[in-house]
Amino acid sequence: MLDQxxxxxxxxxxxxxxxxxRLKFFAKATQQSDPLYFDEDFAKRNGHPxxxxxxxxxxxxxxxxEKPYKYLQDLGVPIGNILHAKQEYTYYEPIYAGDKLQMExxxxxxxxxxxxxxDFISFISNYKxxxxxxxxxxxxxxxxxxx
Amino acid sequence: MILNELNNYQxxxxxxxxxxxxxxxxxxxxxxxxxxxxxxxxxxxxFAKKSGLADVIAHGMLVMSFLAQAITNIFPQDSIKxxxxxFIAITNINDILTCKGKVVDIKSEGSLKKLFLELLVFDDSGxxxxxxxxTIELIL
Numbered sequence: 001m002l003d004q005x006x007x008x009x010x011x012x013x014x015x016x017x018x019x020x021x022r023l024k025f026f027a028k029a030t031q032q033s034d035p036l037y038f039d040e041d042f043a044k045r046n047g048h049p050x051x052x053x054x055x056x057x058x059x060x061x062x063x064x065x066e067k068p069y070k071y072l073q074d075l076g077v078p079i080g081n082i083l084h085a086k087q088e089y090t091y092y093e094p095i096y097a098g099d100k101l102q103m104e105x106x107x108x109x110x111x112x113x114x115x116x117x118x119d120f121i122s123f124i125s126n127y128k129x130x131x132x133x134x135x136x137x138x139x140x141x142x143x144x145x146x147x
Numbered sequence: 148m149i150l151n152e153l154n155n156y157q158x159x160x161x162x163x164x165x166x167x168x169x170x171x172x173x174x175x176x177x178x179x180x181x182x183x184x185x186x187x188x189x190x191x192x193x194f195a196k197k198s199g200l201a202d203v204i205a206h207g208m209l210v211m212s213f214l215a216q217a218i219t220n221i222f223p224q225d226s227i228k229x230x231x232x233x234f235i236a237i238t239n240i241n242d243i244l245t246c247k248g249k250v251v252d253i254k255s256e257g258s259l260k261k262l263f264l265e266l267l268v269f270d271d272s273g274x275x276x277x278x279x280x281x282t283i284e285l286i287l
Contacts, residue, residue: 022181025180025181026181026182028177028181029174029177029178029180029181029182029209030178030181030209030212030213030215030216031167031168031213031216032216033216033220034216034219034220036224052224054212054215054216054219055215055218055219055224055227055230056208056211056212056215059182059184059208060181060182060183063182063183063184063185064183068183068184069186079186079187079188080187080188080194080197080198080199081198083207083234083237084206084207084208084234085233085234086231086232086233086234087207087208087211087231087232087234088229088230088231088232089229089230089231090228090229091227091228091229091230094224094225145199
């Protein structure tokens with residue numbers, strides 16, 4: 001049984017600079033074929049200020065800290081026991097190379113399914129850019145494999 | 148693609164499917180570096196075995212990123228308002244994935260047209276890996 005009192009626990013703000021090279025690396029690793037994600041000249045010719053971040057790029061922001069799985073440690077869950085169960089994104093503004101993002105996160109829900117054999121934890125984040133505009137929100141849910 | 152063509156999408160229409168190359172260890176290592184997700188379950192076979200798995204497994208977010216491309220190949224990124232995925236089954240080394248999407252509902256609000264997509268990733272044996280949905284808003 002996980003400590004339900006940690007629902008709503010907040011984590012320190014993360015500042016993340018969206019680097020051009022990092023976007024190119026991410027585009028290559030996820031096999032993006034659209035040059036908007038890695039070719040600056042192409043992006044400019046197509047009405048964008050510079051290289052655009054793909055819609056799953058925000059996943060990188062949370063890992064940009066010393067202990068990205070701190071919330072799991074706080075709940076006493078070993079990292080080898082979790083699987084990603086669900087990921088949800090809501091988008092408001094595009095993210096471009098050079099943007100400076102701020103991510104704020106908290107533990108969302110902690111709940112059981114299948115008579116306690118499966119535990120779920122959701123982690124809620126919001127992301128703002130350097131203009132203080134909300135660019136996106138995400139909810140990431142992990143399931144604990146009770147071995 | 149021009150807006151007129153996007154505007155022709157009807158309920159029940161499928162978007163072109165996206166075929167992904169077989170999953171390799173180097174794809175997972177590269178994604179770990181690019182995303183910053185260094186959970187050893189994806190890159191270290193010894194750790195994976197200690198965690199009760201037969202081998203390293205693919206990052207769910209890598210699979211979701213392939214699926215994202217199936218959507219952004221068709222719809223301009225600024226028209227995508229919501230995107231979510233449920234990870235149903237583990238994706239293993241050598242799995243060959245296909246990403247699909249289908250329009251399941253359309254709502255028009257003035258000059259705004261909302262398309263609701265149902266999304267699916269499955270392997271060449273037909274096993275479902277991921278199911279998801281997306282909301283697209285087109286301004287007419």
